[in-house]
Amino acid sequence: MYNSPIFKIKIFSILRVFAVFLALSAFSAPAFSQHDAPGHGQEAHETGAGEEKKFEPSEVILEHIADSHSWHLWGHTHIPLPVILYTDKGIETFSSSHLDHGHYAGKYYTYALEHNKIKVVNAEGQIDEAATKNVWDFSITRNVASMWLSIILLMVIFISVSSAYKKREGKAPKGLQSFLEPVILFVRDDIAKPNIGHKYARFMPLLLTMFFFIWINNLIGLVPFFPGGANLTGNIAVTLVMAAITLIVVNVNGNKYYWKHILLPDVPKWIYPIMWPVEIVGIFSKPFALMIRLFANITAGHIIVLSLISLIFVFKSFAIAPVSVAFVVFMDVLELLVAVLQAFIFTLLTALFIGNAIEEHHH
Amino acid sequence: MELVTPEIGLVFWTTVSFLILLAILGKFAWKPIMTAIDERERTIEEALFKAEAAKEEMARLTSENEALLKQARAERDVILAEARKVKEQIVGDAKDAAQKEGARMIESARLEINNMKAIALADVKNQVATLSLDIAEKVLRKQFEDQGKQDQLVADLLKEVKLS
Incomplete structure (x- = not known):
């Protein structure tokens, strides 16, 4: 079902989720x-x-x-x-x-x-x-406004990039286009194609929009002052919607093999009453994990940065500031990585779930 | 917990905004971008394929040329060898013919010489005979100009006859 690197990412994420809940309970x-x-x-x-x-x-x-x-x-x-x-x-x-x-x-x-x-x-x-x-x-x-800002940014960026493709048809990419093309190709060649297979093209718009939407909002969230600072992708409502979209897309596109695997799995008939609840929980648990993972990772990053800054005010001393700032800079750099990593994982797992749902089995 | 309770407002706006973003980017960004990338990749692939084909064609032509050259060389060698053979044959034939002709000429020359020798010898014999006769006549005439000598000779001869 899961190949091993993804499984590792899952374990890593689960650990992070636990860490966040520990942190949350400690703070709250x-x-x-x-x-x-x-x-x-x-x-x-x-x-x-x-x-x-x-x-x-x-x-x-x-x-x-x-x-x-x-x-x-x-x-x-x-x-x-x-x-x-x-x-x-x-x-x-x-x-x-x-x-x-x-x-x-x-x-x-x-x-x-x-x-x-x-x-x-x-x-x-x-x-x-x-x-x-x-x-x-x-x-x-604030979150809605920040989201609209990100949407305007995305539209401006990608419509200009797409016009660059029209203007420079068949030529090598240039400028912003050359920065984004490898990312688009990464989504296509490393996320969509290996997980979905030859029917990947239909899901490319969704995967690309998801990837760039999450990424840019993660990045905007890292900007500490206006117009950044909104914790959009660290808000459970946003990750809920994203995960729900994954849930709907996966199950709407699920083929007969997918539904057979859920409703009539290859086990003795008398186990079905046990299997059905498990499989039905499985349908929802996968997007649920997506929702929690993104929410927890981004929120955790924000909490850590804010905690480090808070140290200055807790100690009421400027002496602690250099230490805090050093840690915050370290965390921000780490969060830059997490921003793209979480966008990647969310998109990758969405692609994987879609791939599982539309996979053709030949028994 | 407030933090993990989704708010209906944000859920609503996120759904609406994301779907609009998906629709707009899908139509105006992803479709043209993916088409352009695919198109370009196909063009590049085709160009590479064509380059490969051209390289193969080139290699084929080169090998063909080489084969032709080799063939030409082989043909030239064959022709040269043949020419040499023909030359040798011609020379040999000429030699044979010359030898035969020479031998024939020598033979005929010998015959001629022999003929001539025979004729000359016959002639010489005749002349010697004539000369001998002439000399003998002249000697006889000289000897028998004097009657005494004739008589003496006859007497000598007779003497000899008697002796024997």
Whole structure:
């Protein structure tokens, strides 16, 4: 099923996932214990306004890797982003700048931000969780804006490259074209062809889009200031969508051998009741692993970098800065590698799953 | 955990955006790029194939030329050898003919010589006979001019006859 190098990558990734969860639990334990305290949000607001707040690295890190309704530029300057809410009473749109200072009375409800989430506030000024459940948040958040930026970049880059192919037809590639052609050929010759076989051409657009989308968003995520910094590929929603696309493409293209292998495997009939759940879990576990792997790898990188930076503030000393910066530079270089590696693995495994699903067996 | 809970908004926008990106890049980027790359690869492959074919053709021509040259050389050798043989034959024939002619001429010369010798000898014999006769006549005439000598001779002869 899996050839050995991929299996190694899997083990490596699983180790990383465990490492991330260890790191997450270590960081989040204090944060969540605080969140459990009733009315903590408001307390924080009150104390934050008054005296100097104690530096909480876990809070800062989680805030940085989570999505946000405004795009931080510098200091206290933010770019407000549009809020789009689908409520049970209708669609509501307003600028997130209205939520910067307390509550905003919209058309249907009154809203407030709590931990960068939009909540409905009732008449008494308390957060109304029941009413919040009726409000679906389709806002253009920092991640969405960053994703659109990456999409515009991808379109500009590849449409210009494609026009270069038209202009310089049959000639050797030049400039950006010559930088990207080996990557495109890599996706074709080392990802698509060996895993999918001769029917690879149909899946090339998907694999190329996936590869470059993940790669460029990983890279944009590494840029620490505007317009980078959004942790898009480290967001479970994004990796969920990517993995779901893999799931759908694999199963829509699965041929009779693929389905026979799942529904009527070559085992005695009485084992079928055991095999079916296993195989059906198998259908979902493969894309699920893709989702977790990408999310965990990218988030882990962000957490490590932010933790190293946080050290400076935890120790409240400039002396630690050179050490932190040295480690951060090391991590950033490593993350550059991880950025392309994760894009590669995601695309490779997608190609492998597609290849398994469309493989012709001759029994 | 907040971190691993997908938000509906981002799921929605990612799905929409990614599918639009896929559609646009698929139509305006990947299709032309892949076609161009395939086209170029095919052209290069064809060019390589043609170059290989040309090389083979060249090699074939060279070997053909060489074969021709070899054949020509062999032919030349054969012709030369034949010419030499013919020359030798001609020379040999000429020699034979010359020898035969010489021998014939020598033979005929010998015959002629012999004939001539015989004739000359006969002539000489005749002349010697004539001369001898003449001399004998003249001697006789001289000897018998004197009657006394004739008588003496007759007497001598008679004497001799008597003796024997």
